[in-house]
Amino acid sequence: MATRIRPSSKRCAVIGGSGFLGRHLVEKLLDKGYTVSVFDIRQSYELPGVTFHQGDLCDKQSLLTALHGVSLVFHCASPAPASDDKALFQRVNIQGTQAVLQACTEVGVQKVVLTSSASVVFEGTDIKDGREDLPYAKKPIDYYTQTKIEQEKLVLKACDKEKGLLTVAIRPHGIFGPRDPQLVPILVDTARRGKMKFIIGDGSNLVDFTFVDNVVHGHILAAESLRPESPICGKAYHITNDEPVRFWDFMSDILVGLGYAAPRYHLPYTLVYGLSLLLWLLSLLLSPLVAFKPTFTPMRVALAGTHHFYSCSRAKQDMGYKPVVSLKDGIRRTVESYPHLRHGA
Ligand SMILES: NC(=O)C1=CN([C@@H]2O[C@H](COP(=O)(O)OP(=O)(O)OC[C@H]3O[C@@H](n4cnc5c(N)ncnc54)[C@H](O)[C@@H]3O)[C@@H](O)[C@H]2O)C=CC1
Numbered sequence: 204m205a206t207r208i209r210p211s212s213k214r215c216a217v218i219g220g221s222g223f224l225g226r227h228l229v230e231k232l233l234d235k236g237y238t239v240s241v242f243d244i245r246q247s248y249e250l251p252g253v254t255f256h257q258g259d260l261c262d263k264q265s266l267l268t269a270l271h272g273v274s275l276v277f278h279c280a281s282p283a284p285a286s287d288d289k290a291l292f293q294r295v296n297i298q299g300t301q302a303v304l305q306a307c308t309e310v311g312v313q314k315v316v317l318t319s320s321a322s323v324v325f326e327g328t329d330i331k332d333g334r335e336d337l338p339y340a341k342k343p344i345d346y347y348t349q350t351k352i353e354q355e356k357l358v359l360k361a362c363d364k365e366k367g368l369l370t371v372a373i374r375p376h377g378i379f380g381p382r383d384p385q386l387v388p389i390l391v392d393t394a395r396r397g398k399m400k401f402i403i404g405d406g407s408n409l410v411d412f413t414f415v416d417n418v419v420h421g422h423i424l425a426a427e428s429l430r431p432e433s434p435i436c437g438k439a440y441h442i443t444n445d446e447p448v449r450f451w452d453f454m455s456d457i458l459v460g461l462g463y464a465a466p467r468y469h470l471p472y473t474l475v476y477g478l479s480l481l482l483w484l485l486s487l488l489l490s491p492l493v494a495f496k497p498t499f500t501p502m503r504v505a506l507a508g509t510h511h512f513y514s515c516s517r518a519k520q521d522m523g524y525k526p527v528v529s530l531k532d533g534i535r536r537t538v539e540s541y542p543h544l545r546h547g548a
């Protein structure tokens with residue numbers, strides 16, 4: 204049992220603080236005068252004023268040391284969706300989150316802000332202006348999403364005013380921005396391999412892409428609004444740019460900004476989805492013999508070919524959320540931040 208020291212309200216910990224979102228969050232928290240500890244399985248940078256604790260969040264003992272004296276915890280760690288490793292998602296997102304909640308209770312943390320995902324309600328079919336009261340996906344599109352659902356349920360259920368632990372979940376969608384290791388690098392890699400010529404479907408599907416600063420803003424607003432009397436306790440909140448955009452226009456803006464051609468030729472959605480399912484089955488069957496990871500997974504095809512955008516009116520109403528960076532500025536800042544991925548670089 205850890206001994207408790209009096210937590211200060213400006214002392215926080217970011218679990219997953221070495222990652223893309225986590226680091227942006229850490230930088231903003233420092234700007235705002237917080238004292239920040241990072242807990243992560245790897246250390247990816249150094250910053251004055253940040254204490255790093257390297258460890259696995261499934262290990263409660265390491266967490267207890269890192270969370271000593273902390274009043275506010277941001278939990279934004281997860282294995283990358285692309286790893287597609289069922290056992291790892293279960294261990295880290297479910298058992299690991301249980302360990303985080305237990306450690307928080309033991310050391311007297313008062314507030315936990317979880318980074319969930321808007322995809323917890325997405326089943327691969329259209330969602331237009333989806334609100335938080337949509338049911339969780341019964342058939343989640345992948346193991347990652349399945350465990351994000353369980354993780355969100357655990358954190359929201361742990362909200363207990365009597366015990367002094369308040370929780371809230373932020374559901375961002377399509378986070379992009381400088382240093383993102385996924386969206387722009389995958390896109391550029393696909394373009395460099397000559398595979399970004401096609402638009403899946405008629406290209407009219409609207410999607411939310413959220414600039415990372417807006418996601419950070421949503422997290423900090425949630426943390427600062429989380430009080431026993433606040434309506435946000437134990438609830439989930441969509442945080443987006445509030446500017447749904449055609450998926451293929453967004454991809455084209457990034458590609459053209461980096462000097463690549465925009466996709467032009469249309470392919471029917473059902474055909475590509477069917478092919479991606481076949482390829483996925485084939486990769487499963489052949490996995491004992493050869494390991495190959497198809498670019499066009501059913502999940503990616505569904506993300507690229509359906510509408511999925513969400514209302515953030517609950518966040519506006521309950522915590523005064525408003526995006527701080529427009530989509531246009533977010534795209535410009537993102538493109539400028541990747542000189543090494545420009546065509547010909
Ligand atoms: N990037 C996106 O578009 C979206 C991300 N999210 C969620 O946002 C959160 C942050 O995502 P990103 O920053 O994009 O991912 P990221 O992969 O850049 O960061 C995740 C961090 O978690 C750490 N981590 C993983 N397993 C760990 C473990 N066992 N113990 C300690 N640390 C561990 C990693 O080392 C990494 O630094 C995740 O929870 C993700 O599910 C939700 C919606 C969209």
Ligand SMILES: CC(C)=CCC[C@@H](C)[C@H]1CC[C@H]2C3=C(CC[C@]12C)[C@@]1(C)CCC(=O)C[C@@H]1CC3
Pocket residue numbers: 376377378385386387389390393398399401403410411412498499503504506507
């Ligand atoms: C809105 C949202 C949830 C975005 C998540 C980020 C990634 C899942 C996307 C980032 C780059 C995307 C991409 C494709 C699918 C979805 C992404 C991986 C394709 C593989 C879809 C099929 C293509 O024609 C190529 C695309 C490359 C980029």
